[in-house]
Amino acid sequence: MTSPDTDAPAVREEVLEAIGLTKHFPVRGRLRDLLSRATPRVHAVDDVTLTLRRGRVTALVGESGSGKSTVARLLAQLYPRTAGTIRLHGEPVTVRGGRPFRAYARRVQMIFQDPFASLNPVHTVRYHLTRALRVHGNAGRTAADLDAALRALLERVTLTPPDRYLDKFPHELSGGQRQRVAIARALGADPEVLLADEPVSMLDVSIRLGVLNLLRDLKERLRLAVLYITHDIASARYFADETLVMYAGRLVEGGDSETVTQRPAHPYTRLLIDSAPDPDRITGAGRAAVAERGDGEPPSLLRPPPGCRFHPRCPYAMPRCGADLPPPLQVGDRPGHWAACWLHDPATRDAQAGPTALALVGDDGREATR
């Protein structure tokens, strides 16, 4: 296969794919459970399908406990999965430790929320980066090669001049600088995929944008495929090409970020957007509307609700929503925009149309009729 403009082999845009990814954590049961021999399981992730592409950021958005970190850890092969397939460049891959895991980690790197916890306080920046370069075979042969590679890494994350940072300990750096070191360490593997789990949520608001801009610059210059995990849907609009919304272990909506954030189609996405702390939008009246529209608790993942998991909180729930799991349905005529919500089933829309219609979510994501 060649690209249209050159004779060079076309590079596969899909780097990492998850198909039907599922993780149920067994939890220690109460005596009653032990006697019945049924092990309770937390349904942390169910049937998640997603694709990470070269040079693109995919945001995975949802509230705390929705399963976002578990998805990242499954993709990083830090956890065994209950079901599903992970494909790297089209090849199914399962690794559990040892050399195969190191080979996988060379291509798929993870960045964690708390850079202070992920850097060892007794070691310098030089130590952390040298180790990453050596483990992944990128330290070169000579001391001069290593020195050049260390400087290049620090320059790539704009910690310049490198000499100012190489011999610093983590506590001598600001939160933003520490996260840049953690990113440099991930880049030491020369990866194709970065899994960034809430990479800025522990940083001061004033420096978040700088770190997000750095990640965006890296995806553009290094053509990295980036998974950006966040509970802040506003930052997804700014930073991600594509946005996926997760609720109680399942994906509920996906599409390009502009569409998902500006014209949300799933009632849960609307709730997330309405409850985001946007001073322009959230007025007293706005808050009241949010409360009316399903402010409440996410369900227990030990016994998730049947049908759509959002139905107990959903102001638009129909009898069908508590019984049948909605598949991903295309939203209106917008290719690539989907929502797992029966409101977007053409049959439902036809049945609900007319003067007695209940609330429907229109193509613009707002109520069409009431």
Ligand SMILES: Nc1ncnc2c1ncn2[C@@H]1O[C@H](COP(=O)(O)OP(=O)(O)OP(=O)(O)O)[C@@H](O)[C@H]1O
């Ligand atoms: N090792 C584990 N054993 C049992 N349950 C777990 C384990 N790890 C996560 N869970 C549960 O799985 C569910 C999803 O957790 P996860 O951390 O993936 O969510 P999250 O969306 O990343 O939340 P947060 O933003 O708070 O990190 C939660 O109910 C959590 O308690």
